[in-house]
Amino acid sequence: MNHACTTTSDEGLEAIIEEILASESWDEASLDRIQRRHPKDGRGFFNKREILARFRARGRGDEALFSERLRTCPTRSVSGVLPVTVLTKPFPCPGRCVFCPSDVRMPKSYLSNEAVCQRAEANRFDPYLQAWGRLQAYRDMGHPTEKVELIVLGGTWSHYPVDYRRWFVKRLFEALNDFGAGRDRRDAVLRFAPDFRREAAAEAVRGKYNRHVGRVLREARESAAWERCAPSELERVQRENEGAVSRC
Ligand code: SF4
Known part of the structure; x- marks a missing residue:
């Protein structure tokens, strides 16, 4: 089943952040799967910088923990x-x-x-x-x-x-x-x-x-x-x- 849907930028980024925070287990492919579930207005995917910038703009949550999950390397x-x-x-x-x-x-x-x-x-x-x-x-x-x-x-x-x-x-x-x-x-x-x-x-x-x-x-x-x-x-x-x- 394909969960991908097209959303506005704000909605997409928020959905990605909530999924990252809610994930109980995490592996190398987890972020990629979440990004694909919430494409960017039908044109590609949100990148890590955009996701992290949005998270910071929210002004709440543990950035160190969140960043840990975003790191490529x-x-x-x-x-x-x-x-x-x-x-x-x-x-x-x-x-x-x-x-x-x-x-x-x-x-x-x-x-x-x-x-x-x-x-x-x-x-x-x-x-x-x-x-x-x-x-x-x-x-x-x-x-x-x-x-x-x-x-x-x-x-x-x-x-x-x-x-x-x-x-x-x-x-x-x-x-x-x-x-x-x-x-x-x-x-x-x-x-x-x-x-x-x-x-x-x-x-x-x-x-x-x-x-x-x-x-x-x-x-x-x-x-x-x-x-x-x-x-x-x-x-x-x-x-x-x-x-x-x-x-x-
Ligand atoms: S000393 Fe020789 S190897 Fe070293 S940078 Fe100069 S030309 Fe190249």
Whole structure:
């Protein structure tokens, strides 16, 4: 028997929430079954973000328990620590390793078809945008965001200027500090970040990675001026993070 029926958005979301709360047993397919029973105005299904947003708007109920049932991948935060992975910007590498990928839109050795790379590219490799956006995505999926493990990927870390490295870590701490405090300063970032997306596909510039990436960076001198941080400034935000809501 097909239980599916078409309802308004409000009715559909409410029905989904009530079923989730009322279910006595729960397995990996439970949510999928409930979503299919209450399609979205005849056009596909409500996603987890919509369901969680509606639940939060109700202003009642145990969000931690509810979120537990929505999580696609509960193991992400099963230890209570949320991994937030970010990428450094494309940067010339003195290495000459022949098998190393040379995708000029990416830090050396990374390929733009990986999910984490695409997220970084969409955020112009800015550490603040990447970390803040990732925390937001996790929170929207119902994960706790209090304890965070920052994972920095990218080209060879020691080849980046020390100013850039310090600034990168400082901005990660600032993203955590701001996110936990409900501050969103992402709008202040984009005008500084260089845009690597306009670069040609990797195939077009194979073997010329350093030249192409170096040119984009030279053209974006404004961002190089922005990517600086005194040691004392890094220490300050790191100390602030020790008492922040989202801690690393
Ligand atoms: S990123 Fe590493 S593997 Fe690739 S060229 Fe540089 S040193 Fe070699």
